[in-house]
Amino acid sequence: MIRAGAQALWSHWARHRLQLLVVIIGLALATGLWTGVQAINAEARVSYDRAASALGQTNLQQITRADGPLRLADFVALRRAGWLVSPIAQGGLRGTGLEVLGFDPFTAPQGAAVPDLRGAGDLSAFLVPPGVVFVHPETVGRLPDGLPPARVLDTIAPGRLVTDLSIAMQLLRSDTLSSIIVLENQPQGRTPLSDLDASYMLSAPSEGSDIARLTDSFHLNLTAFGLLSFAVGLFIVHAAIGLAFEQRRVLFRTLRALGLPQRALVGLLAAEAFVLATVGGSLGIVLGYVVAAALLPGVAATLSGLYGASVSGSLSLSPIWWLTGFVMAYIGAAAAAGSSLWQLSRLPILAPAMPRAWARANARTARIQAFGGLGLLTAALILGVAGDGLVAGFACLAALLLGAALLVPTALTLIIRGLSRFGTGVVTRWVWADTRQQIPALSLALMALLLALSANVGVSTMVGSFRGTFIGWLDQRLASDLYVTTRTPAEAAAFQDFVADDVHAILPIISADITLGGTPGEVFGIKDHATYRDHWPLLEGAPDVWDRVAAGTGVLVNEQLARRDDLWTGATLTLAPDWRMQIVGVYSDYGNPAGQAIIGYDTFSARFPDISPLRFAISADAPAALRDRIVMDFGLPPDNTINQEEVKAFSLEVFEQTFLVTRALNVLTLGVAGFALWASLTTVATMRLPQLAPVWALGLTRRHLATLEMGRALVLALLTAVLAVPVGLGLAWVLLAIVNVEAFGWRLPMQVFPWDWAQLLLWALVGAALAAALPMRSIAKLPPSELLKVFAHAR
């Protein structure tokens, strides 16, 4: 019995292979983009964890100084006081994008993910100059000349060099430690920390790495796009499975009339959905792997540029993401088939079994859908105005998109009803009436199209606004012509004398690591100069902001810090337990995830007497000639002098990389929506004969009918694209005003780009024309015998 029933149900797919393909491709696309994003996220998180846990920093306490950096003397003092601690020197290797991590093999915690040095000669090679650097296989090709010999180790995070502490400090050209970690099981009787030095602070182990926390928002953005693609893919699956149920209503009645129990029928259809989901999900996971492998290098570059996070550029097969891919495929199939199965399980055998040609959306359903859409848009408005936090931002986005999508059929029906008043010819009136009747059948595809087009408008508006603001900001911020890095304080002093006659201004760039609002940040000291007064991009400030900074009575903070800790002009910033200053202004600081403060140069020097400037910003009449002199006559390596253009080019490159993946996902989502439209038009075309045959019989040619079908598809796509523009602008506003502020810590003014919308409308029309081409062709070539069957009651 079950076998015969299954055979009858499956025979439908054998006779409707295109429909089967649509379901499987829909599931594969939905699962694929979701899985691809998950694979990228999983790979990035593995890299963060590997980087963060190298020396157990994520689960051990650390000692820091409130008044400045730690030095080796601090480590020695702590050991002598009985503390079991281990020093770490960590920082960027200048000009390479690589990170150096130095540790002490004698005191490093046991079990830490550090190289095993127990082999013969390993320890001495590690300690005795030139030493050894351990690197991930991917990092080998990026190593500059002049480093100690490299050894390859898979467990090292990509982009990181692990070496002995003293060698690390040499490479970093630093005499300070980045942290001192406190081992577990400390001995009794050790000197209390506060007795040793009042500025020592014991910080609790952090859950997860700083990088993981910083990049959470970025990954949440990716996940949101993955979910959007999944939703668009689900529209396809829902439409195709819904159609298959509608087409088989008579079959279901026949099967039950012939004795197949209702439970068996529902079970068989559930099994069918399971098999489809397994096949579609498998293909989707393969597709997701391909998408992830293609996008991962871009993501790695973005994360490196934006957050300084190193992520492996190659993908590993993790069971977690492919298992979640299957789960999503099953959820998708259940969502698509669930309502139909539920209806079927409650349907009496003798319920009307006439196929209603996908147009189940009767007036009542349409009304409920429209009210639902209005309700969601209202919820989006409330969340947008009163909501707080990233979750509220994404909930606002979801409500906006879903609400707008639900309103599409009603909006299109109303628009077409309005347009139909302008047509007077009999054919024109029929076309409008018929188009209106077709909307329920195409509504799912049109909703998917609206989602994809809105996302496109929203994301391109966000990126465009970002680019415009960012370029202007770079011009302000990078006002000097050259940026020079000297190697020692003595060289810095000599350099200032060397260039004194050739420059308008030589401004030291000097900074110290500091804790701001409980998290690591930086404080900069700046000279009082017109370069800052005229160009520095202040978002707000007291009237005498620069005078107060110069006088040491005020501090500037970056937007990230201001938003994170709600510290605006007039508030007091704590820079150390005994050091508080009033905030006199807030400046924009795009691309920097950490908090930052700016104080006067003299105040800085008084507070950090050991730090002398090594970097300088220079304004000169002939920067190119001066750069040559600095290299040729003063003898600084070429890489130590960069001009403003290079910095801008690099910054813009980082910027472009940042949104590369977002744009790629955007295009893929648009492709999925195009496929949805094609699938809907193709399947609907096979059910159009009862509507087309009478008109054909009354004198319209098949070619004429096909042309009208194409026109109908273009009008619907155009109207949907027009509706997508305001939805997309709403989306952009939510992204710029809520999501990005929460994710990155800054807010940008929104700009609009009507030319981009015009291009998008054009693309929507091209997409619709391509989607309608095949169905149109099949109508134009339809044999008259097929049309005649409508009148012969043989269908």
Place this chain on the structure above:
Amino acid sequence: MELLHATDVSKSFETGEGPLQVLRGVSLSLTAGTSLALTGESGSGKSTLLYLIGGLDVPDAGHIRIAGTDIAGLDDPGRAALRRGTVGVVFQQFNLIPSLDVAANLAFHARLSGRHDAAWTAHLAERLGLSALLSRFPEQLSGGQQQRVAIGRTLAAKSELVLADEPTGNLDEATGDAVMDLLLELVSETGAGLLMVTHSMRLAARLDRQVGLRAGVIA
């Protein structure tokens, strides 16, 4: 042997204007190997009575015993088993499975009931003039051919009681007569009972007995 015994069967449907009483205490019976025509105007309740007897719906009141089993006491799986094993329905709209070819459609009910007999099915195909059409799909057949497949499907399952709902209603007179001849011949050959709903007195006269329904009661 009494194959069907219906007693005081009533059925009503909810409509916008309140309940509509379709059957009011109908009783009838049928023995194996005999045929009965149920006639009446449109809306007289004859199709409703057929569906109740076929276990496709349940009566509001009364009893229907088929081969000794009171189907009013059966749950949904029980009624499904009755339709698989004892009763076969020939619909006016044929209700073939469009995605299966003629051979698979012919064997379908028999396979569902676990009584597939390839030789018997081939014999039926031969008798019904379908041997040359076995690889065709329903959409490639004429109305008369489709109805012959529907009859073959029911008889292939060796149902004890064949219910036919206006089996020639969608066919022209000549084709209808030919289909009717085959139905009566084959039912007689199998020894099944036949209950046929029709509004044609001419066709009804060809069956052993005739019962008329008017406004939900036996006329």
